[in-house]
Amino acid sequence: LRDRAKLCAVCLLLWPPALAIVLVPWIGLPLVLLLGAAIAAAVWSEQPMARRGLDLRQRLLVVWRNRWRALGVGVALQAAAAVPPLNLLGLSAIATVAASSAYVQFEKQASKR
Numbered sequence: 761l762r763d764r765a766k767l768c769a770v771c772l773l774l775w776p777p778a779l780a781i782v783l784v785p786w787i788g789l790p791l792v793l794l795l796g797a798a799i800a801a802a803v804w805s806e807q808p809m810a811r812r813g814l815d816l817r818q819r820l821l822v823v824w825r826n827r828w829r830a831l832g833v834g835v836a837l838q839a840a841a842a843v844p845p846l847n848l849l850g851l852s853a854i855a856t857v858a859a860s861s862a863y864v865q866f867e868k869q870a871s872k873r
Contacts, residue, residue, distance in 0.1 A: 793830065805833070808863040822868060829862055833858050
């Protein structure tokens with residue numbers, strides 16, 4: 761519960777800067793969409809990682825190591841949220857399945873570079 765509250769607080773703190781960034785011509789909207797995708801990936805990937813006993817720092821590191829796959833899931837969830845019947849009726853189920861299946865394919869060990 762504490763980790764979820766921290767993640768929610770971070771999202772709330774990122775909201776006002778995102779509102780300011782979106783006003784920057786040409787680059788503002790893509791940056792905010794990427795920020796939203798990263799937040800969606802972190803929030804929806806929380807459940808399968810929490811079940812494995814990972815704390816918030818470890819979860820964010822796993823998402824960071826798999827950032828491209830996580831961003832893909834986040835962008836897909838944002839696109840699904842734009843479809844009117846899908847966003848109300850099935851987004852939470854779709855997001856849960858998408859994040860869980862992405863977590864199964866995540867590289868979970870630290871790379872040996």
